[in-house]
Amino acid sequence: MLICVTAMVAGVLIGFVGGAFRWCLTAADGLRADLADWAHRIPGPGWLVVMAAAAAGATLAALIVRWLPMAAGSGIQHVEAVHRGDATPPLLRLLPAKFVGGVLAIGSGLVLGREGPTVHMGAAIGAEAARRARLPDSEVRMLQTALGGAGLAVAFNAPIGGALFTLEEVTKSFRLRTVLATVLATATAVGCSRLINGNHADFQVEPVASPALSWLPLFIVFGLLTGCLGVFYNRLVLTFLDRVKAVPRIPAVAKAAVIGALIGLVTFIQPLATGGGDTLNQLILGGNSMVLAAIAGFLALRFIAGPLSYAAAVPGGLFAPLLAIGTLWGVLFVGGFDAVWPGDHASMAIPMAIVGMAAFFGATVRAPLTGIVIVIEMTATTSVAVPMLAATAAAVLVAELLRSPPIYDSLRERMPANPTTA
Known part of the structure; x- marks a missing residue:
């Protein structure tokens, strides 16, 4: 029972944090497009402005990584390593590093995905929630894994896909406790994120006929x-x-x-x-x-x-x-x-x-x-x-x-x- 409640509370947190992260990236995409459009219309080498802005964003993100090296890259490989017992669960201070660093890096135009930081932030929240609930180390690792899947679900607004990611890619097993924690965390996380980004599919696709x-x-x-x-x-x-x-x-x-x-x-x-x-x-x-x-x-x-x-x-x-x-x-x-x-x-x-x-x-x-x-x-x-x-x-x-x-x-x-x- 305690694991289920902890998973749901953590799911609420990653839902709102991940939803806010997505909202920031959407806003950054619009600002980046507006900047490029403005740079084409100003006299002189406008391309230098866009290059400088992107370089500044990448530089600031790299400085965050220098402060906290584990913030680099996707983070999914770290979640997998923790599950395997090859690494320690992430600390909560990873959350602001991934959030701000991800907005700076992806928002500046780097061809990177929002799901890596969101999975890692979910894992950090899950591990911290398990510690606060005074759960044993094995349950800390399990909850960081389950909340990593909830983070992926928030990133793509895909609750079933996020739960499957935990079970197919990370744990490669279907243990009942892990399934239950993952499903509860994912459901609450996606529900909360949709309050910020809307209750609809990510891509609007007209009905597609089944190919012969x-x-x-x-x-x-x-x-x-x-x-x-x-x-x-x-x-x-x-x-x-x-x-x-x-x-x-x-x-x-x-x-x-x-x-x-x-x-x-x-x-x-x-x-x-x-x-x-x-x-x-x-x-x-x-x-x-x-x-x-x-x-x-x-x-x-x-x-x-x-x-x-x-x-x-x-x-x-x-x-x-x-x-x-x-x-x-x-x-x-x-x-x-x-x-x-x-x-x-x-x-x-x-x-x-x-x-x-x-x-x-x-x-x-x-x-x-x-x-x-x-x-x-x-x-x-x-x-x-x-x-x-x-x-x-x-x-x-x-x-x-x-x-x-x-x-x-x-x-x-x-x-x-x-x-x-x-």
Whole structure:
């Protein structure tokens, strides 16, 4: 009983904190777009203004990380390490570091996801709540894991997906106590966050007709190719991390500033190419047409900008940018197929984009059920569930056959021994 009450109280806290975090990022997206628009209209080199603003945001976020090193990156790998007993549960002072650092980093335009900081903040709240309730260490670890899932649910407004994330990706088990704590925390967290951000799905998608079963082989082929793309993306993330870290005699804060300035330049040229990617996703899923060259350009830019941004080692995750890449890749695939086999395939673009989100997520994170459920909840669309299952299974199969480890396993291996937030 005490665990259930503690989980619900902690769920309320991460619901309001995570909801406020999302609200701040939405406001920052609007301000960033307005700044880029203003910079185009002023006389002189307006691009320097946008570059300076992005560099300043990344620098301040990096300074926060220098104060509290555990605030760097996603934080999901730390939640997993705590569950495995390889790290100590996060302290509550991680919460302001992730909140402010995440708003500065993601708000400045770095191609990072809101879910990493929200998961980590949820874990910190869960661990602190368990300590205050005087629960044993095993329950502290369990509650930090359960509240991490609640944080993901708040980040994507996907309660079932957040609960599944805890069970499929972190614990890899379905123990009743963990399931109960996770479900209660997730339900209260999402309920509270919706008081701030609205009680609706993240993406507004018009009703999508179920693709004919005759198209199922095409979705499987798409999934196989997506698996290869996911493997390449994971390797790119790790390569950027290693290369940027290996640059000698340059402080981490300076590296973050340089990366921020580069992202700022991209923001000046095309604001949709930077940030978490929600606005770009909504444009595509909402039925706005783009020329194939623009889709390819956005995909190339975000494919590079995401790993580069993560290499800045500031607060920010990988999930949201993965979803944007999956959307772009799905539309590009349909366009390429139409070029090779001309026909009326325009109606396949949105279904393939939705499937691409789940398949690319599955290939990189290796949590296929979590990815599928999150996408279904974010789009409020179930009509492509069968193609989504087939394509995601194919993508995960390819990634496994290529022996590419899940991205968070690789990131966890790069953590220092027995890391703490002290």
